[in-house]
Amino acid sequence: KAGVTQTPRYLIKTRGQQVTLSCSPISGHRSVSWYQQTPGQGLQFLFEYFSETQRNKGNFPGRFSGRQFSNSRSEMNVSTLELGDSALYLCASSLGKEGETQYFGPGTRLLVL
Amino acid sequence: EDQVTQSPEALRLQEGESSSLNCSYTVSGLRGLFWYRQDPGKGPEFLFTLYSAGEEKEKERLKATLTKKESFLHITAPKPEDSATYLCAVSGGSNYKLTFGKGTLLTVNP
Numbered sequence: 001k002a003g004v005t006q007t008p009r010y011l012i013k014t015r016g017q018q019v020t021l022s023c024s025p026i027s028g029h030r031s032v033s034w035y036q037q038t039p040g041q042g043l044q045f046l047f048e049y050f051s052e053t054q055r056n057k058g059n060f061p062g063r064f065s066g067r068q069f070s071n072s073r074s075e076m077n078v079s080t081l082e083l084g085d086s087a088l089y090l091c092a093s094s095l096g097k098e099g100e101t102q103y104f105g106p107g108t109r110l111l112v113l
Numbered sequence: 114e115d116q117v118t119q120s121p122e123a124l125r126l127q128e129g130e131s132s133s134l135n136c137s138y139t140v141s142g143l144r145g146l147f148w149y150r151q152d153p154g155k156g157p158e159f160l161f162t163l164y165s166a167g168e169e170k171e172k173e174r175l176k177a178t179l180t181k182k183e184s185f186l187h188i189t190a191p192k193p194e195d196s197a198t199y200l201c202a203v204s205g206g207s208n209y210k211l212t213f214g215k216g217t218l219l220t221v222n223p
Contacts, residue, residue, distance in 0.1 A: 004156075031209065043157075043200070043213040056208050090156050092211075099144030099164065099204050102211060104156035 001027060004093050004105035012111045018079040021108045025072050025093030032074040033102060034066060037088040049074055050096045078110075086112045115140045115205050119214035126191055126221050134186040134217045136201030144204040146184050147211065148177050151198045160186075160199075191221045 005024045013019050025032050033056075034046040045058040049068035066076040072093075078085055088109050092102035116139040126132055138146065145164055149157035161170045163179040170177050174195065176187040186199055198218050202211040 033210065035211075035213075042215045043202075043211075045210040045212070048209045050209070056210050058210065096209070098207065098209060101145070101147065101159055101162045103159055104149070106156045109154075 004091060004103055006089075006091055006105040006108050008108060009106065010109045010111075012113065013081050014113050015081055015083060017081050018077060019081060019110060020075055020077045021089055021091075021110075023074045023076075023091035023093075023105060025074070025091075026103055029093035029095055029103075030072050031094045031096035031100075031102075032068055032072065033092045033094075034074070034076050035090045035092065036060070037090055037107070038086075043090070046076065081112045083112050086110060115203055115212040117201055117203055117212055117214035119199075119201050119217050121217060122215065123218045124220070126188075126219070128192055128221055128223050129190045131187070131189045131191070133188070134199055134201075134219070136184040136186070136214055137182060138184070138201070138203045140203045140205035140212070142206045144206070146179055147202045147204070148184070148186055149200040149202065151200055151216070157200055188219070191219075193221045193223050195219065196221045 031050045033048040037043045048056040068074045088107045090107045092104045094100040094102045118137045120135045148160040151157045161177040166181045198216040200216045202213045
């Protein structure tokens with residue numbers, strides 16, 4: 001079974017721009033979660049989608065948004081990029097029940113200059 | 114609010130020298146405790162899920178255990194390829210997020 005895939009793998013943007021990241025979950029998984037990983041803060045939860053609905057949201061500003069499509073693929077968007085948004089963005093998929101194991105993709109490395 | 118604390122932050126072992134990593138947690142209604150391994154520049158790789166106190170799981174040189182307040186990841190006779198950052202996470206209550214610790218960076222020297 002193919003794992004979680006994320007595109008693109010690397011991105012370089014400048015302050016003020018916006019960016020869209022994509023995530024394809026494991027086949028049959030209906031939940032997709034997004035996390036931001038930085039050296040200082042570690043892994044932090046952004047949001048989670050299940051059947052095209054956002055069920056959970058972390059403590060990030062409104063510049064961070066996401067959506068999920070009917071085929072469970074998900075995108076996250078960051079508008080008006082700031083230097084501090086430089087991070088590894090990870091998505092994870094699961095079947096969607098509470099307490100289930102989440103499987104992570106390889107991540108998208110975003111550098112904001 | 115769920116909290117996870119991992120110790121030590123870094124651990125250096127000689128090949129064959131067994132040790133344990135600690136994960137202390139505070140969560141309202143534990144749904145699951147998860148261990149992941151992460152290599153530099155890659156996404157976390159799933160290792161174990163534990164659901165209730167007293168549960169143990171093993172995989173090759175790794176064994177994870179769970180109590181009501183903490184979890185241990187025991188590494189027996191480690192090899193250099195076990196070098197990585199080991200992450201602990203919890204899921205609790207009626208939400209679907211994982212709360213992660215900062216991780217333990219394990220280095221195994223040949």
